[in-house]
Amino acid sequence: MPSPLQAWRQFRAIRPELMYYSAAAAKGAPSVQRRDFSAPASKLPKLPVPDGIHTLKHFLDFAEAIESPKEFKQTLKTVQTFADAEMLKLDSALAERAKKHNNWLTPWWLNVAYLESRDPLPVVTSPGVNFPKFEYQGQTGQLDHAAKIAQAAIFFYKKIQRGELKQDMAGSAPLDMAQYRLLFGTSRVPKKDKDEIRYGADAAQSARHAAVFRNGHAFRMDVVDRDGDPLSLDTLRQQLDEIVSASENRNLFPLGCMTAEKRDKWAEVRESVGRLPSNRKSLDTIESALFTLAIDGPAQPLKGFTERDEQARQSLHGSGSERNSVNRWFDKTVQFIIGDNGYCGMCYEHTPAEGPPVATLMDFVMDQFDGRTFIAEGTSTGLSPVRRLDFELTNDHKKAIEKAKRRIDAVAEDLEVLTYTFTRFGKNFPKSVKVSPDSFIQLAFALAFHRIHGTLAPTYETASLRKFDEGRTENIRGPNLQTAKFCQMMKIGNRPFVELHEQLHAAIAAHKKYTADAMNGAGMDRHLLAWRLLAAEKGLPLPSILDTSAYKRMAHYQVSTSQVPTRHYIPMCFGPSADDCYGICYNPQEKELHFTITTFQHFPSTSSKRFAKELERALNDLRAICVKGAKEHSKL
Ligand code: COA
Numbered sequence: 001m002p003s004p005l006q007a008w009r010q011f012r013a014i015r016p017e018l019m020y021y022s023a024a025a026a027k028g029a030p031s032v033q034r035r036d037f038s039a040p041a042s043k044l045p046k047l048p049v050p051d052g053i054h055t056l057k058h059f060l061d062f063a064e065a066i067e068s069p070k071e072f073k074q075t076l077k078t079v080q081t082f083a084d085a086e087m088l089k090l091d092s093a094l095a096e097r098a099k100k101h102n103n104w105l106t107p108w109w110l111n112v113a114y115l116e117s118r119d120p121l122p123v124v125t126s127p128g129v130n131f132p133k134f135e136y137q138g139q140t141g142q143l144d145h146a147a148k149i150a151q152a153a154i155f156f157y158k159k160i161q162r163g164e165l166k167q168d169m170a171g172s173a174p175l176d177m178a179q180y181r182l183l184f185g186t187s188r189v190p191k192k193d194k195d196e197i198r199y200g201a202d203a204a205q206s207a208r209h210a211a212v213f214r215n216g217h218a219f220r221m222d223v224v225d226r227d228g229d230p231l232s233l234d235t236l237r238q239q240l241d242e243i244v245s246a247s248e249n250r251n252l253f254p255l256g257c258m259t260a261e262k263r264d265k266w267a268e269v270r271e272s273v274g275r276l277p278s279n280r281k282s283l284d285t286i287e288s289a290l291f292t293l294a295i296d297g298p299a300q301p302l303k304g305f306t307e308r309d310e311q312a313r314q315s316l317h318g319s320g321s322e323r324n325s326v327n328r329w330f331d332k333t334v335q336f337i338i339g340d341n342g343y344c345g346m347c348y349e350h351t352p353a354e355g356p357p358v359a360t361l362m363d364f365v366m367d368q369f370d371g372r373t374f375i376a377e378g379t380s381t382g383l384s385p386v387r388r389l390d391f392e393l394t395n396d397h398k399k400a401i402e403k404a405k406r407r408i409d410a411v412a413e414d415l416e417v418l419t420y421t422f423t424r425f426g427k428n429f430p431k432s433v434k435v436s437p438d439s440f441i442q443l444a445f446a447l448a449f450h451r452i453h454g455t456l457a458p459t460y461e462t463a464s465l466r467k468f469d470e471g472r473t474e475n476i477r478g479p480n481l482q483t484a485k486f487c488q489m490m491k492i493g494n495r496p497f498v499e500l501h502e503q504l505h506a507a508i509a510a511h512k513k514y515t516a517d518a519m520n521g522a523g524m525d526r527h528l529l530a531w532r533l534l535a536a537e538k539g540l541p542l543p544s545i546l547d548t549s550a551y552k553r554m555a556h557y558q559v560s561t562s563q564v565p566t567r568h569y570i571p572m573c574f575g576p577s578a579d580d581c582y583g584i585c586y587n588p589q590e591k592e593l594h595f596t597i598t599t600f601q602h603f604p605s606t607s608s609k610r611f612a613k614e615l616e617r618a619l620n621d622l623r624a625i626c627v628k629g630a631k632e633h634s635k636l
Contacts, residue, residue: 123575128315147236182352216251216326226382315345321405448614501629
């Protein structure tokens, strides 16, 4: 590892605009803790503390991509001042923190990204996930599939408990599997200012039940027997039949709607509702359930949209309180949604886990359908009877529920959700021309946005940090300078394919290189977060680098993306992180690319449909550049 002085000199060589080097660095300030490579092979390495100089280099690269030369000059000055006066102190505090924690980032991340957020969980925080369409219509098929999905989920849960899951890998690196253990029996619990998380894995006794919702009513239903074995489909079906008979009328005040409220409001109402012991018991039963099953009513696609679009709306929010939002309990990590028309899915609370472990669960459920590996019949020992989970509510509670219904109705009406499959090629094409499919797709996003809005979008892409113990995520930020140049060249037009081809490769290589940095714990954004939090903890002013107009612009994402690959057709979706943002979850399969694009209708200059059109054009154009550019190259 170079000394801080050497590192700074290397940095100056990359950025010759910097006229002097940091005096503090020259004195040999303490270096940050590095990854412990001596850890035993079975244990994942600790998340390293990123190198400050490296982070600043990233910062300048990203700033330059979106700033004018005049603005960038000012940013350079601030970065120099920050490096001289603030960075080393913050980084030595971070090195101290890293010594004390398994993972210096994760406890912070859980608070900042999830538990301290006061915003409602749907539709930005909690993603929706959808199964391929099942072939049934009506209640019989619906209940049969509810039983099968529940049983398949229990098979998966048992595999987690027995440590039988296949090890997840990124290339040859094993990934942290801890998130799987947190999926079942877990619930977020609303509290004033900061929520709590109640993990099923921490329970003194494993739960044996699911919470089932129908027509706004909640029920407790066993899903495993006294010995912890999955209940047969027959037994599950009998219980579901009982639930259906007991829930034919609609509950006008479904408490679950409160879980779609702002967190402080829900915390206040939950606390008040829970003062009655019977209510408290019902809350406890729902929160400790292994998962929920929503036995939904009809769902009609909106005019101009497809059944798949409607399926995504069902998994994101339930399409409003007149439809199926009354059957949701958004605090639960795993909520299965069973439509009456063959469309099923899941809404999941994001705090305990990222998309890939959830996607693995969904793929596993589909494998059980493919293999027909269900237990159809069997006697069960020690079954508890199905129990209604009614709540005694005051007028104030009812008023709060009415308000929560109006809120989820407004969100459902506002969010444009489009599922889009690009069928001309899948990740096979970029692979065939030796470029990273993920970087290729990200470049298409940048080009599509640039063509619609004439500007470059600060872009968020999730990178996994699961190579590290307790790892969560970093941000593969865009656009980089090379992407900016490529979009500009495409705008000017009439450039020879050979030039476009070279610039396309430069943009993709820059993205791929940064992806590797992000996944290896050398990304920029979580380091900036650490500087902000450490400064606040120490009573220091906001680090000057975070007070720059460059950073403020970077922090306003206009494209928020995440790749979640699956083997079956299982698209995931989430809402945009700002009014003017596009939320894009994508699933590149070998021969097709699946996207779910969301936008807010109250922001008229964004449209999911328009974006899908431009995305298709961009993907086709990138392909043409790869093919024709390579041909022209070979003639040179
Ligand atoms: N030439 C040929 N093939 C290439 C290539 C190249 N230059 N570069 C990559 N490939 C291949 C890879 O080997 C891989 O092959 P496979 O299909 O056989 O597995 C495939 O193309 C895909 O690679 P790539 O597109 O580069 O990306 P990736 O699969 O490594 O994914 C991330 C990149 C960042 C999405 C991923 O690593 C990650 O972090 N995922 C987690 C995201 C997450 O947590 N999302 C959920 C948030 S809730």
